[in-house]
Amino acid sequence: MHLENGRETIMTRTMSALALALMLAGAPALAQNAVPAEPVGPKLPADVRALLLKEMNAIEAATQDIMNALVRGRSDVVAEKAQAIHDSFILKQEMTEADRKALAEAAPKAFVDRDRAFHALTGDLAEAARTGDAERQRALFGEVVEACAACHERYATNRFPAFAE
Numbered sequence: 001m002h003l004e005n006g007r008e009t010i011m012t013r014t015m016s017a018l019a020l021a022l023m024l025a026g027a028p029a030l031a032q033n034a035v036p037a038e039p040v041g042p043k044l045p046a047d048v049r050a051l052l053l054k055e056m057n058a059i060e061a062a063t064q065d066i067m068n069a070l071v072r073g074r075s076d077v078v079a080e081k082a083q084a085i086h087d088s089f090i091l092k093q094e095m096t097e098a099d100r101k102a103l104a105e106a107a108p109k110a111f112v113d114r115d116r117a118f119h120a121l122t123g124d125l126a127e128a129a130r131t132g133d134a135e136r137q138r139a140l141f142g143e144v145v146e147a148c149a150a151c152h153e154r155y156a157t158n159r160f161p162a163f164a165e
């Protein structure tokens with residue numbers, strides 16, 4: 001009994017030490033993932049930032065509409081809303097050439113690439129919806145949500161500070 005307890009103590013201690021070592025070893029790697037790149041919004045000229053925020057609110061509304069449509073089997077609505085995000089209702093339509101240049105100068109290339117990949121993904125979702133493939137629509141919608149959160153975690157901790165905790 002005593003021996004059992006003793007063993008347990010040693011085991012527990014060894015395990016805590018191991019856990020600590022793992023945590024410390026893992027810290028830099030985790031930190032690298034978690035440490036966000038510099039927030040993009042504050043670096044943008046005010047008018048371009050306003051357009052970005054307008055776009056974000058529009059895509060959030062569209063994303064909510066897509067979820068409502070997905071759970072109702074309304075592929076037609078999914079196709080319409082996903083296509084609207086893909087066609088980038090605001091940034092593409094309202095940004096002048098000068099705005100576009102300002103965005104490219106202020107935001108890192110990785111951010112612009114991420115935005116491009118995000119829009120491509122919504123194009124795939126619209127396509128899946130047009131063919132009526134329900135399973136693929138749901139899988140792609142999951143990727144869309146992942147893309148929103150991943151970009152915010154990296155480039156928008158000013159706006160979503162919980163990601164920086």
Ligand code: HEC
Binds near residue numbers: 054114155
């Ligand atoms: C390529 C990066 C990127 C992607 C992808 C992205 N966002 Fe954003 N989002 C941002 C940035 C950057 C900000 C903060 C801008 C600022 O600080 O002014 C932001 C801000 C927002 C805001 C706050 C708007 C406001 O008025 O304050 C909402 C809501 C939002 N995003 C929703 C979404 C949703 C929903 C998705 C996915 C469907 C998404 N975003 C995808 C970069 C992204």
